[in-house]
Structure formats: C-alpha cells, structure tokens
Amino acid sequence: MRLRSRVLSMIVALAAVVATGGPARADGPTGDIVYATRNGGKVVALTFDDGPSPDWTPKVLELLRRQQVRATFCLLGGQVQAHPELVRRIVADGHAVCNHTFKHDSLAGWTPGEIRADLTATNDAIRAAAGDPKLPIRYFRAPYGAWGASPQVAASLGMSALAWTMDPSDWDGSPAETLIQRLNAQIYPTAVALSHDGGGDRSPTLAAYQQLIPQWQQAGWGFELPATTGGPYPPACTAPAWRGRDSYLQGDRVSRNGHVYQARWWTRLEDPSGAWWVWADLGVC
CATH class of the missing domain: 3.20.20.370 (Glycoside hydrolase/deacetylase)
Structure with a gap:
C-alpha cells in the first residue's frame, strides 16, 4: 500500500509538470x-x-x-x-x-x-x-x-x-x-x-x-491593488526601503514595514510609519 501511495503521488506531480510546463508551487497562486x-x-x-x-x-x-x-x-x-x-x-x-x-x-x-x-x-x-x-x-x-x-x-x-x-x-x-x-x-x-x-x-x-x-x-x-490567488502572501514592496538619514523631496515614495509612503514635503529622519503629518500612507504593498 505504501508503494502504491508513492506511485500515485509521483503521477500527480508529473501531471502538474505536464499541465503547467513546470513544477507547481504548493503555496503559490492557484491558476484562478x-x-x-x-x-x-x-x-x-x-x-x-x-x-x-x-x-x-x-x-x-x-x-x-x-x-x-x-x-x-x-x-x-x-x-x-x-x-x-x-x-x-x-x-x-x-x-x-x-x-x-x-x-x-x-x-x-x-x-x-x-x-x-x-x-x-x-x-x-x-x-x-x-x-x-x-x-x-x-x-x-x-x-x-x-x-x-x-x-x-x-x-x-x-x-x-x-x-x-x-x-x-x-x-x-x-x-x-x-x-x-x-x-x-x-x-x-x-x-x-x-x-x-x-x-x-x-x-x-x-x-x-x-x-x-x-x-x-x-x-x-x-x-487598491488587484487580488492574488492562493494567498495570503506577505507584502511585496517595489519602492525603495526608507532610510532614516536620507533626505526626501515632496512626492518621493518609500516602503516601510510592508507599506508604501509618499512624502508630503521635504523630510529627513521622520519614520514614515509614525509621521502622518509628513508621509502619506498609500497602503499595503
């Protein structure tokens, strides 16, 4: 029975490869x-x-x-x-x-x-x-x-x-x-x-x-951003990470703790996640 189970598992895995052109991700998107x-x-x-x-x-x-x-x-x-x-x-x-x-x-x-x-x-x-x-x-x-x-x-x-x-x-x-x-x-x-x-x-x-x-x-x-399938996933930020000693101009965007922030005006040192008067929170990545 154990051998038969292993054979069935191999068949299922092979079917996934044939269907997608590559190995399926168990924790990834569903194809919906x-x-x-x-x-x-x-x-x-x-x-x-x-x-x-x-x-x-x-x-x-x-x-x-x-x-x-x-x-x-x-x-x-x-x-x-x-x-x-x-x-x-x-x-x-x-x-x-x-x-x-x-x-x-x-x-x-x-x-x-x-x-x-x-x-x-x-x-x-x-x-x-x-x-x-x-x-x-x-x-x-x-x-x-x-x-x-x-x-x-x-x-x-x-x-x-x-x-x-x-x-x-x-x-x-x-x-x-x-x-x-x-x-x-x-x-x-x-x-x-x-x-x-x-x-x-x-x-x-x-x-x-x-x-x-x-x-x-x-x-x-x-x-908002569109939904993803098979999640939830951790935030996927593309904007550069905020650095506390860098200077930012009005309109600059950064990522911090899974969110994207946009500077309202020139700023330096203020952590975006705790300075709403300087940084506008544009939401989760």
Missing part, C-alpha cells in the same frame, strides 16, 4: 483568474497595459503621484528592454508590476512550454530593467484575454492571472469625454479597470483620468 481588488469596500484597481511608453507612461506616473494613487502596470518585454528607465521609475513609485508577455501575442493556441518560455523571458527582462533580480511580479495578464493554458503556467511561476471588469475601450480612438462616460457607467466597488499607457496615442486616456481620479476621490472612492 482575478476579477476583483484585494480588499472590499468602495475601492477600484487601476491597471495600465502595453507599456512602458516614453510618450505616455511618464505622464500617467506624474498624475498618479500627484493624486497619491498606486496602480498596476502590465508590461511588455520588448517595451521593457527599450525603456528600462521607465521600469525603474514605475518600481520606485511603488506600483505593482504585471507580466503582459514579451510581444503581445495571443496565447490561446500555445503549448504550456511555449507560454512558460515567453513569460520567463518577460519576467527576466522586467527584473533586468529594474536592476532587481528578486523584484516581485505578482500578476500576469494575457493579451486580448486569450488565456489558453496561461493561468496555470503563470501560477507555476508565482503569478496570479489578472483580468478586468471595467473596460473603457480606450484603444478605439474615442475622445476623453466618451471614456469618462464609459468608466463612470462601469465603476462599482472592487472593480478592476483596464486602460493603456502604451500601444498608441493615449492622450484621451490621460485626459480622462486627470478628470476622473480627483472626482472619484471626492466622491469617496479609494484605490
């Missing part, structure tokens, strides 16, 4: 697809795809810093290699990072091995650009929502498959006013909004969020 924020309440998760773009990503980052909002950036490997300085800026601002494949290919007909090679190359490119071989990449989003076998492969690499529930179709050339109407019609608590900072002219997207984010904040909406 995420459609909501980590926590409940009147919150929404902002996600931006197809960057980084030298034309639009800096402007989106400036807006998010000005409004003290964190988002999730779903990055393409090719764009990452072309613009590593923007990856470093995204990370330094404490935003979450998402793997969006290397070249925005549809994965629907790909084998698990092919998907695994693409996702691994993309993760490697993101971490190389960020200058951090251990940079946490918690999310994966399949281009076009063509998932195929990718959620299970992503889970084997430590990532949760991230979908969306708000889609203003900002790729179709509509003006900002139309995007605003679509987003206002779709917003609800725990929603995940899909928009783009790359892949074309994103001036309507930027203009829409320049109006919407402060309006939503005034209406009592907050901003």
Whole structure:
C-alpha cells in the first residue's frame, strides 16, 4: 500500500509538470483568474497595459503621484528592454508590476512550454530593467484575454492571472469625454479597470483620468491593488526601503514595514510609519 501511495503521488506531480510546463508551487497562486481588488469596500484597481511608453507612461506616473494613487502596470518585454528607465521609475513609485508577455501575442493556441518560455523571458527582462533580480511580479495578464493554458503556467511561476471588469475601450480612438462616460457607467466597488499607457496615442486616456481620479476621490472612492490567488502572501514592496538619514523631496515614495509612503514635503529622519503629518500612507504593498 505504501508503494502504491508513492506511485500515485509521483503521477500527480508529473501531471502538474505536464499541465503547467513546470513544477507547481504548493503555496503559490492557484491558476484562478482575478476579477476583483484585494480588499472590499468602495475601492477600484487601476491597471495600465502595453507599456512602458516614453510618450505616455511618464505622464500617467506624474498624475498618479500627484493624486497619491498606486496602480498596476502590465508590461511588455520588448517595451521593457527599450525603456528600462521607465521600469525603474514605475518600481520606485511603488506600483505593482504585471507580466503582459514579451510581444503581445495571443496565447490561446500555445503549448504550456511555449507560454512558460515567453513569460520567463518577460519576467527576466522586467527584473533586468529594474536592476532587481528578486523584484516581485505578482500578476500576469494575457493579451486580448486569450488565456489558453496561461493561468496555470503563470501560477507555476508565482503569478496570479489578472483580468478586468471595467473596460473603457480606450484603444478605439474615442475622445476623453466618451471614456469618462464609459468608466463612470462601469465603476462599482472592487472593480478592476483596464486602460493603456502604451500601444498608441493615449492622450484621451490621460485626459480622462486627470478628470476622473480627483472626482472619484471626492466622491469617496479609494484605490487598491488587484487580488492574488492562493494567498495570503506577505507584502511585496517595489519602492525603495526608507532610510532614516536620507533626505526626501515632496512626492518621493518609500516602503516601510510592508507599506508604501509618499512624502508630503521635504523630510529627513521622520519614520514614515509614525509621521502622518509628513508621509502619506498609500497602503499595503
């Protein structure tokens, strides 16, 4: 009986390898697809795809810093290699990072091995650009929502498959006013909004969020990161750790005790976790 049990265990393990293109993580993501924020309440998760773009990503980052909002950036490997300085800026601002494949290919007909090679190359490119071989990449989003076998492969690499529930179709050339109407019609608590900072002219997207984010904040909406599957996990901070003897300028972001903080003005020595008058707490990593 003991031998038979060991054989069955080996068969199950082999099946996991075949299904995902690699060994499954017992404590990692499940392969389920995420459609909501980590926590409940009147919150929404902002996600931006197809960057980084030298034309639009800096402007989106400036807006998010000005409004003290964190988002999730779903990055393409090719764009990452072309613009590593923007990856470093995204990370330094404490935003979450998402793997969006290397070249925005549809994965629907790909084998698990092919998907695994693409996702691994993309993760490697993101971490190389960020200058951090251990940079946490918690999310994966399949281009076009063509998932195929990718959620299970992503889970084997430590990532949760991230979908969306708000889609203003900002790729179709509509003006900002139309995007605003679509987003206002779709917003609800725990929603995940899909928009783009790359892949074309994103001036309507930027203009829409320049109006919407402060309006939503005034209406009592907050901003969260998307949920992860198979957790809970410890916070995965990307912003640099706070150092007590460093000087920080208004807008600088740091991580401290699993949270991201943004300086309200010039500061030095004040511990972010105990100086709310100097540091704005932007939430758990």
